Structure formats: structure tokens, C-alpha cells
Amino acid sequence: MKLILQFLCLLSLTLGVLSELEITRRPTPSPYPDIxxxxxxxxxxxxxxxxxxxxxxxxxxxxxxxxxxxxxxDLFIMRDEIEASHLMDAAQEKYRSAFPGGKDLIWVNGNRASLSKRWQITDVEGRTIDRLNPNIPFYSNHESxxxxxxxxxxxxxxxVLPGNCMIKSFFVCEHQIRSQSPPKPDLSQCLYVxxxxxxKTLCVIGKNxxxxxxxxxxxxxxxxxxMIDSAEIDxxxxxxxxxxxxxxxxxxxxVNGQRNPQTNEWFVYRSNRVLQSPLYKEFEWIKLWNINGVSNGNCLRLTSQFGPYQGLGDVCDMAGYPICEFNGRL
Structure with missing residues (x-):
């Protein structure tokens, strides 16, 4: 009888250890998609x-x-222009129409040195500038x-001014638990690849x-x-x-490119190569167009409407074909 009791005790302890091992091995599901x-x-x-x-x-x-x-x-922190751009895309996917009553502001967060300083954002080269980056046209001038x-x-x-911080609005949090695979490039919409x-591969989407x-x-x-950001890529x-x-x-x-944060001019390191096509010469990056005395060249457009192909800092509501890029080869 004593041997039987010892065996049962040992069996109970063994099952208990196995049970604990199963619990520790079992992956904990992410709570975020449900929240x-x-x-x-x-x-x-x-x-x-x-x-x-x-x-x-x-x-x-x-x-x-x-x-x-x-x-x-954490409340979503826009650390650079890339995160801000992708968050804007996600917000527009989520909210395709105005909120009831037209209140469509979403609380987010950003970077600044202190409460007395302006909001800061980092450009694609990692430089922090003391204003919201002009390279992304949706930034407002209301930086304080x-x-x-x-x-x-x-x-x-x-x-937002202090008094309006008490307005109740939707908000977006950030986390690091990934639930999806990277989207694979869909080349079915490409006129030219x-x-x-x-x-680095380009795709011209066939719609204005x-x-x-x-x-x-x-x-x-x-x-x-x-992105055209060097003479080699140019x-x-x-x-x-x-x-x-x-x-x-x-x-x-x-297309997209580099911009001088002091002058707002688009630029690229010049190449000595001259293309021999009768339709365009070497890619020319010119100063922003000024319309009615106001600088409106927030977006970069290639056009041959005035002769050779040129890069123009242009108004963003003009029509053009998107030239996209993705990592990898055909």
C-alpha cells in the first residue's frame, strides 16, 4: 500500500510539471486585434x-x-515623415468619410524638445528640422x-491650442505586435515595369x-x-x-525627391550625362513655381508639356501618372 501511495504521489508531481511546461510553451495570443x-x-x-x-x-x-x-x-508617435505618411494612409482607409458633425480630428503624438518648442519631425535622412517637414504636403503650418x-x-x-486639447476625439495607439506579412507588390496595374x-524596380501605374x-x-x-535622391539614381x-x-x-x-529645408527647392546632385533623346535632355530640377506670389510647389512632377522632360515643384492637385518603386528585381 505504501508503494502504491508513493507511486501516485510521484505520478501527480510529474503530471503537474508537464502541465506547467505546457502552459509556459503555449503562445500568448495578442490582445490588440480584439481591442x-x-x-x-x-x-x-x-x-x-x-x-x-x-x-x-x-x-x-x-x-x-x-x-x-x-x-x-502608447499614443501613436509620428517619429518621422515616413511614419506620418503611412499613418495618414491608414487613417484614410479607416475613415473614408467625415465624422458625424464634421469632427474628424484624431489624437496622435509627436516629438518636441519642450512645451515651449514647436513640434519637430525628422526627414528621410535623419535630420531633425524645427518645423513640420515641407516635403510632405499634408503638414499644416500650425506647428505650435x-x-x-x-x-x-x-x-x-x-x-492644437491648449483649450482644444479637452475636446473628445477618436485616437490611435501604437504597438509592436505584428500580425501581417509585408504586402507583395501588385504589378497588375503597371503600364511599365x-x-x-x-x-530597386519601378512601376508606372496607368492612371492619372x-x-x-x-x-x-x-x-x-x-x-x-x-524616390530620386542622388545623381546615381537620377x-x-x-x-x-x-x-x-x-x-x-x-x-x-x-515622383519624389530631395528638398532643401531652408529654401524649399527641389534638388539632386548633378550628373554630367546628357541623354540624346530628341524629346528631353538631361533631367532639370528647377525652382518652385510661384502662383500669385505664393509658393505652391509642394509636390514633384515630371513633365514634357513645355519641351524636354523636367522636374517641377508643382501644385499637388495636377494630374499625372504615379511612378512607384519596390525593393527587389523582376
């Missing part, structure tokens, strides 16, 4: 950034920050204010859009608007598109 009214993993050219959790409840800015903390998240809000209806980001250089629509068209197909880009552009002598195309 969020809309959960979006943000990717930039196949690279995971973070996830945006849109909350359906309305809160003041202070309560929104507290609610995110309680749930193990105690709170930061995003408007998917008006495609703007606003610094071509390798530009190692791990304004700049913001062009940027979203690239994103919805798992790509980004093509030259490789025109080598890849020379034959294609010959068939579109009076057209416009949206």
Missing part, C-alpha cells in the same frame, strides 16, 4: 515600422494617452500648440491621379512613390525610362 476597432501594420517598402491601433471611443488628448498606456501601448491631431478628411496634421538598379492619390495608389499596391532612372517616355511626349508623372 482595436481597426488594426493596421505599417510597412515601408517591405520594412515593418509598427502597428496602428485605432480606438472607437472618444477621449480628451490626456485621457487618450492614459487609455493607450493602460492597454500596454500643446497637442497634435490628424485629420484624414482634410489630409492635415495640426498643432523595369529594374532600375540592384534591388493628383499627388496624394498617386502616393496612395503606390501604397495600396505594396509600393512607394519613386541617371539609372532615366536609363530605365528613356524608351518608355518616348511614347508619352506630352505627359506628366509623379
Amino acid at each position: 482595436c476597432s481597426y488594426n493596421k501594420d505599417l510597412f515601408d517598402d517591405q520594412k515593418y515600422l509598427k502597428s496602428a491601433c485605432f480606438m472607437e471611443q472618444k477621449s480628451t488628448q490626456r485621457d487618450a494617452k492614459h487609455a493607450c498606456k493602460i492597454l500596454g501601448m 500648440g500643446n497637442c497634435l491631431s490628424l485629420s484624414p478628411k482634410y489630409t492635415k496634421i495640426y498643432g 523595369r529594374d532600375v538598379r540592384r534591388n 491621379y493628383d499627388y496624394d492619390q498617386a502616393r496612395r495608389a503606390c501604397a495600396s499596391n505594396g509600393m512607394n512613390l519613386f 541617371e539609372a532612372f532615366f536609363e530605365a525610362t528613356e524608351d518608355f517616355f518616348l511614347h508619352y511626349p506630352r505627359s506628366s508623372f509623379w
